[in-house]
Amino acid sequence: MAKKSEDNSVSPPLTCGLVMPISAIDGCTADHWAEVKNIICDAVSAIEGLTFVPKLVSEQDDVGVIQKRIVQNIYSSDIVICDVSCKNANVMFELGMRLAFDKPTILIKDDKTDFSFDTGVIEHLLYPRDLRFSRIVSFKKSLAEKVYATYQASISDPAHSTFLKNFGSFKVAALNQTEGTPDQVMLDMLQDISRDVSRLKRNAFSVLNKNSPHKLDQMSDIHSAFQTYKEVNGWAGSSFDLIGNDSFYDFMEGHVNLRFYESRKSLVTAVDDYVLTSV
Template sequence: MATEKSKAEPKTAAAELEDPALTICGVIMPISTTVNFSEAHWERIQTLLHRGIRLAGFQPTNVWVNDQRDRVSERIIGNIFTHEIVVADISDLNPNVMFELGLRLASKRPTVVVMNKGGQIPFDIRDFHVLQYPSDMNILDMEAFYLDLSETLINKHNSFKSKDYRPFLDGVIVEVTSPSTREVTGVEAVLTRLDQVSARLSGIENTQKAIAKTPTPSTMYSVFDANRRLNSEASTLDLYSINQLNRSASAAAASASSAHQGPVMSSAAAAAERAITEGVALNPKRFID
C-alpha cells in the first residue's frame, strides 16, 4: 500500500474536469518512480488513462482519493471494493498495484487491466484480457487504445448493471464480512466470567494431580512447574474483582428469584465463593491487607 506522499494527486488540467453526475471509474496504477519508469512518466500515463475513461463517459478517480477518510489504506481498500468499475495498470508489476488488483478481483466487480506493450503479464492472470498501450505513447497508437479502452469499459459496465457480468473469480466464493458485536445481560456476563475462572483453576489442578501420580525424576520438574502455574493463576485473581462478581451474582439471584432463575444464580454465587476460597488457600498473602 502506498504512502500519503507517494499517493499525492498530480495537479493536471484533467483533475479540474470532475463531474459528480458521472459514474466513478477507479484507477489503480503506480504514481511514483518504479523499476523502469519515472514519476513523470506515470503522471503522463495517468493523464492518458483519465482521458480514455472520460471518453467512455465515466469519471476517473484514483483509488486513493477520498476526502471522507483520513487513512490512505482505508481509502484505497474502501474504493477498490465499492467503485462500480476500475482500470488497473500493471506495467512494471508494481507490488502495490498487484496487491490492489488482487483485492479488486476478489470484489467480483468489473475490472479492466491495461499495461505497456512489451510488458510481462503474470502467470496468475495470463488468461485475463489485458489492453496494451504503446510504451512510447505514440499519438496514433494511443488513439486506437482510447477507443479500445472506451469500448471495453462501456461493455463491462453495461453487463454488470444488467447482471450478466462474469467476473474473473466467478467460480470462487469470496465473502467480505465486518466485525459484529452482541449484547449480553449482566447475568450472562457474570456466569461467563465465573466459568472462565473455574475452568482455569480446575485445569491446572487436574494437570498437577495427573503428574503427581507418577513422581519419577523426569516428572519432578513438571510437578514443580504445575505448582508454579497454579500459584501464578491464583495470584492473578484479584480479590476485589471476585468480590464484585460475587456481589453481582447475589444481586442477580435476588432480582431473578421471581423469574425462577434462583438455582442458576445460586450456582453462580457458589462458584464465586469457591474461587475466593481457593484463591485465599493457594496464596493467602495475596488477599491479606
C-alpha cells in the same frame, strides 16, 4: 467509442477507480505515470452515454486513513482500471483485492511488461510504453469501449464475473458496511488518527534510541521535566503552544540533566523534538 443512449437521458456519475504505479519503477519516471493517468482519464471521460469520474483509489475529498480509503474505494468503485505495467507490488496487491471482490475490472499494460501467470486468463488492453501518439489514440478508443461494455455487462448480468468464474463457484468477498451518525464517523476517524500518531511516536523514539543509546534517557528526562512544568503551571493547553516560549525553556533548563546538552540551543532543540513527538 461507446454509443450514447437514444433517450439522451443523463446518467448519474459513476466511479472509475484507477490502480496503477505513480512513482518511478523499471525506468519509467513519475512523470511517465502522470501522463499514463491523463491518457486513461481522457479515455474514460470521453465515454458517451455514461458519466464516469476517474480517480486513483488512494484519492478522496475528505481526510482519513489512506489504507482504509484504498480498500473502501477498491471495493465500492463501479469499475476499476488496473495498469499492471512493470508489475508494481502495491498494484498487484490491490488488483488481488479487487478480483477477490469479483467486481468489474479492466486490466491494461504496456507492451514491454510480460503477462503474469495468475491473471493471464483476463484480457489485457495493451498500450506502447513510449506513448506513441498514433497508437495511444487507438488505445484510448479501445479502452473507452471496453469500460462501457464491461460496465453494461455487469449491471445486466447478475452472474457477470471478471476473474473467479474461470475457476469455479466461489463465495465472493465483501466488506461489512454499517451506517453511523456523523459523530460516530468522526469518532472512528479520530481513533484511526490517534493510532497512527501513537505508531509514529513509537517509531520516533525507536529511531532516537537506535541512533544514539543515550537519547532515550534524554527523552525520559525531558518527559519528567515536562510533566512537572504542567503540574506547577497548571498547563492544559496544546504542547505546540510552548514551542518558542522562553519562560518554558527556562523552566526546562532548571529541571533537566544538563550533562546531555552542549548548550542552551541543543537543549531547546531536544525539547522541541520531544514536544513534536509527544502530542
